[in-house]
Every structure is written in C-alpha cells, then in structure tokens.
Amino acid sequence: MAETPDEVEDVFLNFLGDDPKSPRQIRTQMTKQIAKDKKSAKAWTARAWAHYELDDFDDAVADATQAIALCPQSYLPWYVRGASYFCTGQTDEAEADLSEAIRLADSVKLFLEDAYRYRGGIRCDDNRTEEAIKDLNKCLKIRPDDSQAFGFRGIAYCRKQNYRKAIQDFEKAISLADDYPFPLSALAWLLATCPDKKICDGARALELAELANDLSGNEHLEDLAAAYAEVGDFKNAVKTQKRAIKQCQDPQEKAKFEKRLKLFESGQPHHALWGE
Incomplete structure (x- = not known):
C-alpha cells in the first residue's frame, strides 16, 4: 500500500522530536530500510534529507527523486530536492521544486519557512524583488529570527534602492548571527x-x-x-x-x-x- 504525505511527514517528526537522531544515524537507518523496502517514500525522503544535511547534494537529489516518484503529493521530497539544487547553484530547478513544495503544503509545515527563504533568495538574485520580498516576509512570519532571510531581504531592498530598509535588515541579520559572514559582507559592500x-x-x-x-x-x-x-x-x-x-x-x-x-x-x- 502506498504511503501518504502525512506518513512521510511523520517520519521526520519522529526523527526530530524528543529524541532527535543525527543525519548520519538517519542515513544508516534508512539505508537498511530501503534495502528491505525499495518502495518506501518515507525512507527515500528521510535519507535524502540526511544527505542534504551532510552536504551530499547529488545523493540528496537522487533519493528525493525516488521519493517523488513514489509519493508525488508529499511536499517534503520536493523541498529537499529544491534545497539541494539551491545549494549547487541550479536555481531554475530549485525554484521549480520549491514552488511545488510550497503549493503542496496546505498549512505551516516542517521546513516551509526554508522553502520560502530559498525561493526568495533565488528571486532576489534574478532581480524579481517584489516576489522575493513576499517570499521572505512569509519566511520571517514563520521564523522571525531567520538571519539569512533578513540578509536576502536586505539585498532585495538594495536592488530597489531602498537603502535605509536594506541597512535595517542587514543590521537585524547581524544581531541574530554575529558570526555569520553573509550579512557582514553585504552591509560592508553597501556602505562602501x-x-x-x-x-x-x-x-x-x-x-x-x-x-x-x-x-x-x-x-x-x-x-x-x-x-x-x-x-x-x-x-x-x-x-x-x-x-x-x-x-x-x-x-x-x-x-x-x-x-x-x-x-x-x-x-x-x-x-x-x-x-x-
């Protein structure tokens, strides 16, 4: 019997709950599960996420693709594949997958804020500043302390030549993560x-x-x-x-x-x- 999107999500909630597992533990466990049942969308999705967390982005894409084939209505494998594409600079593929993940998520879901942040970053780099700001606002509504989202939105405001708002966002990003080079670099560039x-x-x-x-x-x-x-x-x-x-x-x-x-x-x- 095919697994449902809720069942795919539940496996993440179990892994990340009161007794969280490390990405390496999840990868090992899911590799064993896949060997037993190659039609488990839960296992392919969880292992894809573990690969992503370990920066093994090609493997993450491969596993997420398997999961999508088995359970295309689950937003999680679309998110993991989109995020992996984002990290490898494949922005067209990333935006398409992240958009599908967002479409399938009918309420605030696990990693939804990340999907909005990554898509906002892509749209900002593509000079679609209004779309970018909308995505980043949605990210920050879910996660108000997201330093990277403030940094991306600051760049969007720079592109709109709204420099005062850009400075506010860069300063906020720095205050949330003062050891994160990205907003430090962005604000330095703007001020120089x-x-x-x-x-x-x-x-x-x-x-x-x-x-x-x-x-x-x-x-x-x-x-x-x-x-x-x-x-x-x-x-x-x-x-x-x-x-x-x-x-x-x-x-x-x-x-x-x-x-x-x-x-x-x-x-x-x-x-x-x-x-x-």
Whole structure:
C-alpha cells in the first residue's frame, strides 16, 4: 500500500522530536530500510534529507527523486530536492521544486519557512524583488529570527534602492548571527559602494569587511578592497583587489574585479547600483 504525505511527514517528526537522531544515524537507518523496502517514500525522503544535511547534494537529489516518484503529493521530497539544487547553484530547478513544495503544503509545515527563504533568495538574485520580498516576509512570519532571510531581504531592498530598509535588515541579520559572514559582507559592500553618498560609511564598511573575512577565511576580499578605497587607502585597496582577482574563478566576475582594480589604481572608489 502506498504511503501518504502525512506518513512521510511523520517520519521526520519522529526523527526530530524528543529524541532527535543525527543525519548520519538517519542515513544508516534508512539505508537498511530501503534495502528491505525499495518502495518506501518515507525512507527515500528521510535519507535524502540526511544527505542534504551532510552536504551530499547529488545523493540528496537522487533519493528525493525516488521519493517523488513514489509519493508525488508529499511536499517534503520536493523541498529537499529544491534545497539541494539551491545549494549547487541550479536555481531554475530549485525554484521549480520549491514552488511545488510550497503549493503542496496546505498549512505551516516542517521546513516551509526554508522553502520560502530559498525561493526568495533565488528571486532576489534574478532581480524579481517584489516576489522575493513576499517570499521572505512569509519566511520571517514563520521564523522571525531567520538571519539569512533578513540578509536576502536586505539585498532585495538594495536592488530597489531602498537603502535605509536594506541597512535595517542587514543590521537585524547581524544581531541574530554575529558570526555569520553573509550579512557582514553585504552591509560592508553597501556602505562602501552605495551611489548615495549619504549612505556610505567607509570606516564601518572596513570594520565589517575585516570581520567577514576573518570569519570566512578571506572569502570576501572584494568587500575589503572596496572599503579600503572608500576610506582613501588605495594602496591596500589595490593590494587586496589583486588578491580577490587571483581567487576569483568566474570569468564574468573577474572582469568586474579587474575593472574595479583600475579604478583603485587611479585613486577612485567604486560606487554603483547593487550588482554592478
């Protein structure tokens, strides 16, 4: 007899309840269950989630696909596959799966806030700011302390050139998770590069960019270079931007980095709309 969506959800509630199991424990247990019953949507979904939590995104996609084939009305495997696609940068696939998960969830459900957050992030990056803000508002209604959602919404407000609201969201994200590099980096970039000079604050941008790089192992050197330029320290701006270029693997991004390097070498800071 085929399993129902409620039965698929119940297995998660059991795993994450009073005696929670680790992703590795769940993966081991569900592998044994799948060996006994390859038609268990519960087992495929739970193991997909365990793979996702362990950053094994390809395996998560494969298992979630099996679960969807067995129980297409369950929103959980759609969510797990969508979240896994999000983490591997497959945004079209991620948005489609997350949208299906949200459609199937008829009330506030397990991980629904994450589905809204991820979809909001995708729509923000695609410059669909109104749709993004609606999704992120829904996420924050369910989980008011979601630092990443505040960060994504801050970027959406940057794209709308509503910089005051963006700063409020970035500051809120930082207050909720002060060891999370993403909002530190985003606010540093805004304060260093905003075309509205009333928003710029080079000293604060430098402080935030240094902290973001300390926490991330220097993954945000472009923010640091822009902050150096904003405070007039072009020697360090050039030096840091060269390091950022050396790290950059994306040809389009590298071209932007090199353009900024020329600005810094000529003694000019970088000011532009978000994403330019």
